[in-house]
Amino acid sequence: MSKKRGLTAEDLYRFVWVGAPDVSKADGRIVYTQRTVKESHDGYTTQIRVLSPDGQTDARFTSGDEDQAPTWSPDGSKLAFTRTHEGKRQIWLLPAYGGEAQVLTALPHGAGAYQWSPDGSKLLVSSQIEDQTESQSQAPDEEPSQGQGGSNLSQAPDSTESDSNANGADQPLREQVIDRIRYKGDGSGLWNGKWSHLYVVDTTSGDAKAITSGAYDVGSFAWSPDGSKIAFTAYIPEDSDETDPDLLLVSDLYVAEADGSNRHKLTNSDWSIGQMSWSPDGEKIAFFASDRSYHNATLNRLYLIPAAGGDIICLTGDRDLLVGNLVVGDMRSGLGSPAPLFSEDGSSIYALFTRHGSAGAARFAADGSGYEVVLDGDRDVYQLTPDHQGGFVVAISDPLNPGDLYRYSYGTKEEIRLTDANGDWLGEHELSAPESFWVETQDGWKVQGWIMKPVGFGSGGSSVQPGDAGSDSGSHTGSEAAGKVPTILEIHGGPHMMYGHTFMHEFQVLAAKGYAVIFSNPRGGHGYGQEFVNACRGDYGGGDYRDLMETMDYALAHYDFIDESRLGVTGGSYGGFMTNWIVGHTDRFKAAVTQRSISNWISFYGVSDIGFFFTEDQIGGDAWQDTELLWKHSPIAYVQQMRTPLLILHGEQDLRCPMEQAEQLFTALKRLGRKTRLVRFPGASHDLSRGGHPSLRVARLSHIAGWMDDYL
DSSP states (O other): OOOOBOOOGGGGGGOEEEEEEEEOTTTOOEEEEEEEEOTTSSSEEEEEEEEOTTSSOEEEOOOOSBOEEEEEOTTSSEEEEEEEETTEEEEEEEETTSOOOEEOOOOTTOOOSEEEOTTSSEEEEEEEESOTTSOSEEOTTSOOOOOOSSOOTTSOTTSSOOOTTOSOTTSOOOOOOOOOSOOEETTTEEOOSOEEEEEEEETTTOOEEEOOOSSSOEEEEEEOTTSSEEEEEEOOOOTTOOSOGGGOOOOEEEEEETTSOSOEEOSOSOOEEEEEEEOTTSSEEEEEEEOOTTGGGOOOEEEEEETTOOOOEEOOOSTTOEESOOBOOSSOOSOOOOOOEEOTTSSEEEEEEEETTEEEEEEEETTSSOEEEEEOSSSEEEEEEEOTTSSEEEEEEETTEEEEEEEEOTTTOOEEEOOOTTHHHHTTBOOOOOEEEEEEOTTSOEEEEEEEOOTTTTSOSSOOOTTOTTOOSSOOOSOSTTOOEEEEEEEOSSSSOBOOSSOOHHHHHHHHTTOEEEEEOOTTOSSSOHHHHHTTTTOTTTHHHHHHHHHHHHHHHHOTTEEEEEEEEEEETHHHHHHHHHHTTOOOOSEEEEESOOOOHHHHHHHSSSHHHHHHHHTSOOTTTSHHHHHHTOGGGGGGGOOSOEEEEEETTOSSSOHHHHHHHHHHHHHTTOOEEEEEETTOOTTHHHHSOHHHHHHHHHHHHHHHHHHO
């Protein structure tokens, strides 16, 4: 009889997250970040480590506990990284073979993303500028100016300062004057009146000069191969523009001289453009973009444009192939996808792609003649960086592994594991491996799903009862004789995201407690083509709801261990909307947990940071002309039909699906005398389940499992 146990919510405190690999061109050493929960459980520690090229030596490289974004200089002599200095995140430099790290930048509002110039003499750095009257340059010994308000909507987490609490007890209260419709963002708070722009920083003196300015945000950026030019994305309003820029979900590609002069616009404001890279000869620029043909449901594809301007060609070829990683899970937050990677000769471009529950890497011909899959399989490739020998270092997760680094050789197709961050402690546990299945719906769609059996199911021994697996005493193997087990349907957010072959702590916790777990990608999810991802727009609660019910029907017909009398359902964001919708339209589930959900599209329109455009795009109307339409698709319209015990989990600082969405639903259910409970998580944004405060993440999992235990 096995002595291994399944995972508990508290095991979150033991996870190690690895990422951000970068390979030295000089000697092949690999730097990467390792994130862990602090011993006090009140936050996270992020350290930079260095690996030998063969992975045999792995050591801590920097001394800080919040060091991030490590990048080698082009000659491999220095390492740049970010660390907090005097209250703001700045860029530091460290000699490649040891020594004292020195702070380089003293940017008034901190440093965000950055990139080395090709000769290593400069850095191109994203930071914030209050307005065009703010000083355009600053040496390291100048006194930085102080900002007011919250952090910028476009900045990455932990990239620049956040002054949202600047007006403390010793500061006078000030009113906030708001002129923009996009005045807040989930995770960043209220807009602080600053714009994200580019600085060029001298890597010897630290002198910094802003090379862009104005009432717009710069997004991604890149140096040309000779360092004479830069490319960047932004939407820069023209004097003749009559449309509010905040209403336009587009960005353009610009090329300018390295000092920001002679700016040239390459695109026509019809695109939403992400990351880009220059070809090795500097003649072309590859970029990820949506052409907005299906609005927010448009697939991102890989494009190529002459750096001097001209015709844009699509390199993806297959219209249904999505570039980038859109796998959703609870192990990673805000990583994004790496920029397109040119081969050394410029003949091909490497990029991640998302398909059928997996994320892999593909090689695209730069002449547009096609592509080939390089890395695939039932797993989640979430980061990709070139090594010094023509291959790659990649970060990969799968359903039984939160993530590790691997070296892949394109020539030999060999894959070598470099880290085993969680192997020792996960080896003490028994995990449940998902089994994939496909459902053909009544209206002809094919929906992919997975089922995870309870930990120890079918291995004999004592039965697993819900609520048992949190105990370390004894073995929890087997299932009830002839076995019927309670089962939970999980629903992903987005809706334009994708469940897949990645590690899910939440699912493992439920499986360890004796539940079977079912999850799927109903229409609207990514990874199954353009028409599929577009199919839920204007039909929330229609075909997507039927897909989920038919997935449940399929599971009941094909897995005879599922107890139909003990079904639960849960999901977050769009998955929370759908959980609310489900309990308002069927009583087949005996317990439900809705997380960071939407309950009322009419109020959502005006309170969410994306409500004014997302509601129009996804539901098809606004709050004053299309009230009946929005009410028809609002779960709270069906609250009198909700009789399933419903637990409502919500972060108090969630600006994507604000707290009032939970409060409305809770109040209505209590007024009707239904079984419900509201759990509020202080300080938590929409990102709680993936990157929130560790103890709140554990509490969230405990509440989910506890509610299911009570009613299933």
